[in-house]
Amino acid sequence: xAGVTQTPKFRILKIGxxxxxxxxxxxxxxxxxxxxxxxxxxxxxxxxxxxxGITDKGEVPNGYNVSRSTTEDFPLRLxxxxxxxxxxxxxxxxxxxxxxxxxxxxxxxx
Amino acid sequence: AQRVTQPExxxxxxxxxxxxxxxxxxxxxxxxxxxxxQYSRQRLQLLLxxxxxxSIKGFTADLNKGxxxxxxxxxxxxxxxxxxxxxxxxxxxNRKLIWGLGTSLAxxx
Numbered sequence: 001x002a003g004v005t006q007t008p009k010f011r012i013l014k015i016g017x018x019x020x021x022x023x024x025x026x027x028x029x030x031x032x033x034x035x036x037x038x039x040x041x042x043x044x045x046x047x048x049x050x051x052x053g054i055t056d057k058g059e060v061p062n063g064y065n066v067s068r069s070t071t072e073d074f075p076l077r078l079x080x081x082x083x084x085x086x087x088x089x090x091x092x093x094x095x096x097x098x099x100x101x102x103x104x105x106x107x108x109x110x
Numbered sequence: 111a112q113r114v115t116q117p118e119x120x121x122x123x124x125x126x127x128x129x130x131x132x133x134x135x136x137x138x139x140x141x142x143x144x145x146x147x148q149y150s151r152q153r154l155q156l157l158l159x160x161x162x163x164x165s166i167k168g169f170t171a172d173l174n175k176g177x178x179x180x181x182x183x184x185x186x187x188x189x190x191x192x193x194x195x196x197x198x199x200x201x202x203x204n205r206k207l208i209w210g211l212g213t214s215l216a217x218x219x
Contacts (some may be wrong), residue, residue: 031205040119042196042211043154058206072173086140094205098144098156 003027006091006102013024013081013109021105023091034058034066036087037104043090047108049074081109108109112137114199116210122138123187124218131182131213133171139198142200143180146173149193156196158182167191187217 007022023083025032034046045058049068063085065077074078077084092099113136123129135141145157157166160180161171171182180197194214198207 022187033206040211045206048206094155097160097162099146099154101153101155101205103153 001032004091004093004102005098006089006105008105009103010106013078013107015081015083015109017081018036018077018079019081019087019107021078021091021107023074023076023102024072025074025091025093025100027033027091027093027100028071029093030071030080032068032071033092034064034074034076035090035092036085037090038087046076046089078107083109085109111200112199112208114122114197114208114210116197116213118213119211120214120216122216122218124187125189129184129187129191129215129217131197131208131215133194133210135178135180135199137178137186137198137201139201142197143171143173144200145169145180145182146198147193148194148196148212154196162182163180185214187215189217189219191215192217 004025011040030051035043044060047066049055049107052071055066066075089105091102115134143160146154148154158171167186167215174181192213196212197210
């Protein structure tokens with residue numbers, strides 16, 4: 001029972017590069033979320049999805065994009081990486097009993 | 111406005127002492143409240159939901175609608191309880207959670 005799987009666990013990007021953070025869940029949850037976590041700032045919602053084909057912006061969407069072509073997958077795309085995007089990224093899926101989180105991606109932009 | 115407030119950034123207690131992590135919320139409807147825990151460099155894990163009224167790892171939390179609070183309590187803290195604790199409020203049909211900024215609990219030997 002994998003739950004929510006995120007890849008990669010760590011990544012270093014140069015300014016201006018792009019990358020996709022992968023997130024997959026096997027719990028058949030409709031609701032999925034991307035957060036970033038910065039020290040002392042708690043969790044900030046980047047994007048979320050209420051089902052396949054439906055996505056919406058959260059609090060801090062600038063510089064990111066998402067897609068939700070299947071129930072299982074919810075990738076987060078960073079275009080033109082900037083130092084301000086250095087953070088830990090968590091994907092989560094939501095059921096009736098709360099969220100299940102992935103193990104996170106630690107991203108550094110240099 | 112919908113808001114979750116955790117007034118303490120850091121709480122330090124000795125092993126065996128009681129611990130209470132405070133959470134206050136602002137929400138006009140019927141709230142659904144959660145506590146999540148994050149051990150060092152690990153993923154967030156659901157600790158408690160107010161609806162289930164259960165005790166997990168010795169922790170309990172009671173929803174007090176009059177005081178709009180959902181404080182997390184444990185009578186005897188253990189060193190392995192050291193972690194970051196987040197209170198969250200579910201509001202709306204899209205199941206988005208509104209998060210507090212978290213309280214870092216340090217249990218000293």
